[in-house]
Amino acid sequence: MSEFTGIRGTVWFRALTGQASPMSGDPKSVLTSDAPIGKEQARFLCVVPDPHGRFPCARHGEVGLEEAYTLATRVREVIEQCKNTIKRPIVAIVDAKSQAYGRREETAAIFLAAAAAADAYGSARLAGHPVITLVVGQALSGGFLMHGYQANRILAFDDDGVMIHAMHKEAAARVTQRSVAELEKLGKKIVPMSYDIRDYAKLGLLYKLLHVENPEKPSVTDIRNVQNELAGAIADARGGPVDLRNHLESKEALEMRKASLLVRSKLEAHWLEN
Amino acid sequence: MTDKRYGANFIHRQSFIELDARERATALIDAGTSRELLGPFERVESPWLAMQGVTPQEDDGCVVMKGKIAGQAAVVIALEGAFQGGSMGEVSGEKMTAALDLAYADSKKGTPTSAVILLETGGVRLQEANLGLAVIAELLGSILLLRKYAPVICLSAGMVGCFGGMSLAAGLASYVVMTREARLGLNGPEVIEQENGIDEFDSSDHALVWAIDGGEQRFATGLIDALVEDDTPQVVEAIRRFVGEGVPTVHRSSQVTLYRSRIGALDTSRQWDPKELRTLWTAKSATEGKQ
Amino acid sequence: MEQIELTYPAKRKIPKRAHVGVVGSGDMEVLLEPAEGAVAHVFIRTSVDGFGASWKAVLDRFFAKYDGAARIQINDAGGTPGIAQLRLEQAVEVSEQ
Numbered sequence: 088m089s090e091f092t093g094i095r096g097t098v099w100f101r102a103l104t105g106q107a108s109p110m111s112g113d114p115k116s117v118l119t120s121d122a123p124i125g126k127e128q129a130r131f132l133c134v135v136p137d138p139h140g141r142f143p144c145a146r147h148g149e150v151g152l153e154e155a156y157t158l159a160t161r162v163r164e165v166i167e168q169c170k171n172t173i174k175r176p177i178v179a180i181v182d183a184k185s186q187a188y189g190r191r192e193e194t195a196a197i198f199l200a201a202a203a204a205a206d207a208y209g210s211a212r213l214a215g216h217p218v219i220t221l222v223v224g225q226a227l228s229g230g231f232l233m234h235g236y237q238a239n240r241i242l243a244f245d246d247d248g249v250m251i252h253a254m255h256k257e258a259a260a261r262v263t264q265r266s267v268a269e270l271e272k273l274g275k276k277i278v279p280m281s282y283d284i285r286d287y288a289k290l291g292l293l294y295k296l297l298h299v300e301n302p303e304k305p306s307v308t309d310i311r312n313v314q315n316e317l318a319g320a321i322a323d324a325r326g327g328p329v330d331l332r333n334h335l336e337s338k339e340a341l342e343m344r345k346a347s348l349l350v351r352s353k354l355e356a357h358w359l360e361n
Numbered sequence: 362m363t364d365k366r367y368g369a370n371f372i373h374r375q376s377f378i379e380l381d382a383r384e385r386a387t388a389l390i391d392a393g394t395s396r397e398l399l400g401p402f403e404r405v406e407s408p409w410l411a412m413q414g415v416t417p418q419e420d421d422g423c424v425v426m427k428g429k430i431a432g433q434a435a436v437v438i439a440l441e442g443a444f445q446g447g448s449m450g451e452v453s454g455e456k457m458t459a460a461l462d463l464a465y466a467d468s469k470k471g472t473p474t475s476a477v478i479l480l481e482t483g484g485v486r487l488q489e490a491n492l493g494l495a496v497i498a499e500l501l502g503s504i505l506l507l508r509k510y511a512p513v514i515c516l517s518a519g520m521v522g523c524f525g526g527m528s529l530a531a532g533l534a535s536y537v538v539m540t541r542e543a544r545l546g547l548n549g550p551e552v553i554e555q556e557n558g559i560d561e562f563d564s565s566d567h568a569l570v571w572a573i574d575g576g577e578q579r580f581a582t583g584l585i586d587a588l589v590e591d592d593t594p595q596v597v598e599a600i601r602r603f604v605g606e607g608v609p610t611v612h613r614s615s616q617v618t619l620y621r622s623r624i625g626a627l628d629t630s631r632q633w634d635p636k637e638l639r640t641l642w643t644a645k646s647a648t649e650g651k652q
Numbered sequence: 653m654e655q656i657e658l659t660y661p662a663k664r665k666i667p668k669r670a671h672v673g674v675v676g677s678g679d680m681e682v683l684l685e686p687a688e689g690a691v692a693h694v695f696i697r698t699s700v701d702g703f704g705a706s707w708k709a710v711l712d713r714f715f716a717k718y719d720g721a722a723r724i725q726i727n728d729a730g731g732t733p734g735i736a737q738l739r740l741e742q743a744v745e746v747s748e749q
Contacts, residue, residue, distance in 0.1 A: 141629045144557055156621035163617055188548050188556040194573050194635050195624060196584050198547040199614060202501075202532020206614040209505040228485075228494065229547055232526050236498035253485040253494040258555065263487055277409060279451075279492040292495055331502045334495065344492070346408045350455040353405060357398040358427065358463045381674055401671045401683060414653045416699045416727050418675040419683060443676030 093136040093148035095224035095248070095302055096182030100133040102310045103180070103317075107135075110161065116140055116148075117157040124176060125318040130165045132158055133180040134234055144189030150230040151187030155200035158234055162207035166214055174216040176321045179208070181235040182224030185255065201233045208237035217324035219317055222284075223302060226251040239333065240294040240320040246302050249284045256282060278343060291340030294320055375593040378519045378542060382424045382441035385479055385518070388593050389437050389600050390428035398425045399456060407450045409489045418444045423453035425460045431601040434474040436464050442481030442521035449527060450486040454496025461503035461513075468510035475604045476507055478534070480517045483549065484525015497526035504533045508612060512536060514603045517543040518596065522574065524549045533614050536603040537585035538596070539576030545585070546574040572635045582642040584613070656696040656704055658711050663690065666720035670746035673739045680728035680735065684743040687723040698728040710736045718744060 097118070101107040104122035109115050116137040121128045136148040145151025150158075162177060169175050186192075186201065212218040220226075220238035231251065235241070243249050252259075260267045274281030278289050288296050297316055299309045327333060335344055335351070380388060387395055399405060401419035410417045422444035426437045438457045440447040449457075457478070464474040485493035504513050512535040517523040522544035523531055531537050531545055539545060548556075550564035563569065572578060580588035586603065589595045623642060627633075666686050673681040680698075687693065692715065696707055710733045724743070726736070 143629075144561065152624045156617055156624055159617040160621060186547060188553045188561075190553065190562045190573070190632055191627075191629060193546045193548060193553070193562075194633055194638060195627060196546075196579075196582070198528035198545060199532045199584060199620065200624070201547055202529045202614040203617050203620065205498075205501050205529055206505065206533055206612070207617065209502050210615075212502075213505060229526060229529075231494070232498055232501070232529055236494070237502060251491065253490040254487065258552075259487060259490070261555065273413075277413065277488070279409065280488070280490045287491060290491060290495065330506060331499050334499060344451065346405065346451050347455040347496075350399065350405055350452055351459045353403060354399045354425065354456060354459040355463060358460075401681070402669060402685065411653060411697070414699070416653055416675050416697050416729055418681060418727055419671075419725075441674060441676075443674045443679070 091148060091184045091225060093182055093184070093224070096133045096135045096148070096180055098303060098305065099180050099221070099223045100131060102305050103178070103314065104131050113157050113161070114140060114153045116145070116154050117161070119161045124178070124314060124321060127175060129176040129178050129321070130161070131178045131180060132161055132234070134158070134183045142187060142189065142191060144192060145187035148182070148184040149187040150183050150185070150204070150233045151189070152192055152195055152197055152200045155197070155204040155233050159203040159207040162211050165216065166211050169216065174214060176217040176219060177208070177211055178317060179218070179220045179235045179238060181220055181222045181226045181231065183227065183230040183234055184225060185227040186229030186233065201229055204233040205237050212237060212239050213329050215329060217321040219320045219324065221313070221317065222249055222251060224248060228252070228254055239324045239327065239329065239331065241292060242295050242297055242316060242320060243284055243293055244302050245284065245296040245298050248302060250282055251284065251287050252282055289339050290343050291337035292334055294323070374591065376591050377593045377596045378540065378591045380593070381443065382422070382439035382479065386424050386426040386437040386439040389477060389597055390426060390430060390435065391432065394428035395426050396428060398427055398460070405452055407452050407489065409450065409492070413488050415488060421450055421452035421456070422447060423456045425456050430475065430477070430604045433604055434467065434472050435477060435604060436460050436474060437477045437479065439479035440481050445486055447482035447521050448486030449482060449484065449493045449497055450489040451492040451496060454493065454500055458496060458500040458503045461500060461507050465503065465507040465510060468507065473511040473607070475511045475514065477514045477516060477600055478530060480515055480523035480527055480531060481521040482523055482525070482527045483521065484527050494526060497529070501529055501533060504530060508533070508535050508608065510608070512603060512606065512608055514538065514600060516596070516600065517545055517576070518591070519543040533612070535609050535612060536587070536606070538587045538589060538599045538603070539579060539585050540589055540591050541576050542591055543576045544571065544574035545576070545579055578635055578639070581639045654698050654701045654704070656698070656707050658694040658696070658708060660692045660694070660711070660715040661690060662692045662721035663719040664721065666722055666747055668747055670743045672742040672746060675727045675729045678730050678732070678735065680726055680731040680739055682739045682743040683725040684747050685723045687721045689721060692720065692722045692724065694724045694726070696726045696728065700728070700730050706733055709733070713737070714740050720744070720747070
């Protein structure tokens with residue numbers, strides 16, 4: 088198993104909101120709070136480990152059934168509050184190990200819970216809320232699909248402890264029958280396979296990579312800088328479309344996602360022929 | 362309950378599962394109206410597979426076919442389970458996203474265009490890892506856009522099933538149709554066994570796998586909208602029916618209060634017999650919970 | 653993955669293109685398209701290295717009977733010579749329909 092402590096999520100949640108507790112009635116693994124960014128109150132959400140959580144396979148920072156439905160509830164609450172008023176920003180702080188892998192989870196349809204979380208974040212974005220993701224640690228696989236990937240702006244720390252990936256290293260090595268070292272070497276050649284956040288940045292999916300001196304013990308300056316960057320991302324999101332087309336518009340994407348762009352232009356041309 | 366699979370008309374069935382992705386898409390669209398977009402002769406293949414020594418397929422395992430279903434505009438997006446396990450790569454994922462976005466644009470302009478997605482997939486294609494995950498996030502966003510204007514119907518026929526990130530696509534769908542042979546879940550049994558051990562999930566226990574992920578269970582617990590036999594006319598009829606029904610008043614993935622309370626009510630101190638859930642989560646109570 | 657290219661003489665134009673098969677384990681897809689001139693080009697990509705002679709034998713046998721001016725592409729995921737023969741014949745059948 089990859090080392091994962093989930094410390095960073097709590098640290099940054101506290102740094103940006105001044106506290107670190109769940110809302111009333113929520114599991115301890117989901118932190119939700121409203122706190123200022125610039126002149127407005129943003130809603131911050133984060134999934135953290137809870138060693139005493141109800142579900143045994145979701146105690147180490149995984150996004151499980153309770154986490155997914157709690158995120159969905161707290162995001163939908165903001166959509167509802169802002170129905171006829173200015174759309175408040177939503178900030179997902181991400182340091183999530185993965186989705187929860189358990190039999191109870193599958194039996195109780197975690198696929199639907201996962202969809203409910205993605206639905207809530209995506210619907211908030213489509214309703215005009217700036218949805219900003221700040222990756223402070225790990226953002227893996229289904230965990231990231233539920234919590235973070237529906238954002239219209241994604242920021243991540245430029246730090247070795249940050250990882251965005253489809254599958255954690257050990258599992259990917261097992262499935263592809265390679266050693267972890269071989270996998271890392273392959274990542275140098277095949278950019279989408281890399282575990283390095285700087286390579287991930289080359290895919291054109293990130294709004295910004297942020298330099299932070301100490302991600303586990305941020306200084307006042309670090310925190311202020313991150314707050315400013317979040318404010319910048321919020322303003323930028325408000326000025327752009329609500330869909331995810333920005334994924335393909337960055338200069339990195341023009342290089343790295345040529346195949347995607349070719350698919351779109353050709354498919355559109357075929358679609359319009361009659 | 363009798364098992365109809367072995368009934369007298371079994372041998373007269375026209376299996377849907379045995380069809381490949383292109384044949385499946387053709388079967389679902391009204392005769393004489395189908396047109397494949399970005400087909401294999403366009404040769405838009407994965408740019409990532411050959412450099413890893415894997416033979417690409419010219420359509421990247423994703424068939425996009427436009428036409429009419431029950432007389433209404435529709436697009437069918439069919440994943441080919443036999444190619445790389447139906448996994449989502451940059452090209453196959455972008456084909457799906459682009460097709461959904463074009464259906465959305467037409468729907469918004471006044472021609473409601475349903476999308477039918479045929480899910481035979483284990484999720485992200487590992488050779489394209491981060492781009493696979495990204496295209497899944499993007500296509501989920503596109504489903505959310507389209508489903509406000511026209512129904513998005515997911516069909517999992519088998520035998521690959523629908524797992525990984527693509528199970529979220531089924532979760533977001535307006536309607537989900539499965540056969541008994543199909544399976545739907547976020548994590549495949551092998552993955553759970555690897556992550557949390559054989560005591561958590563014995564992936565060799567096929568009866569258990571189907572008891573949890575199988576179409577019959579998913580239908581009996583109100584998580585999908587139709588269970589069909591592996592019979593092409595039955596599958597076609599179900600898809601035509603849901604195209605006709607249009608956009609549902611509430612999507613399942615938006616019924617957060619209902620499902621959150623259901624999860625809260627479960628006794629998590631033990632594993633459950635999947636049958637228990639059939640009493641707790643009937644299709645009827647799902648309708649009652651609509652807000 | 654290995655790439656193999658072969659060329660054969662051709663005598664006639666072919667009516668239309670054809671696509672058959674899937675790049676699934678033990679199988680392959682074949683794309684057959686009309687080409688200019690009195691020649692047929694075959695491009696093979698196979699996941700199994702070191703079987704160039706077998707491929708040549710299969711194609712030699714196929715072109716002993718087939719005389720269409722075609723561009724044939726085979727994407728193979730470990731199909732046997734028997735499967736290759738079958739897929740090629742299916743492609744011709746579709747193309748001549």
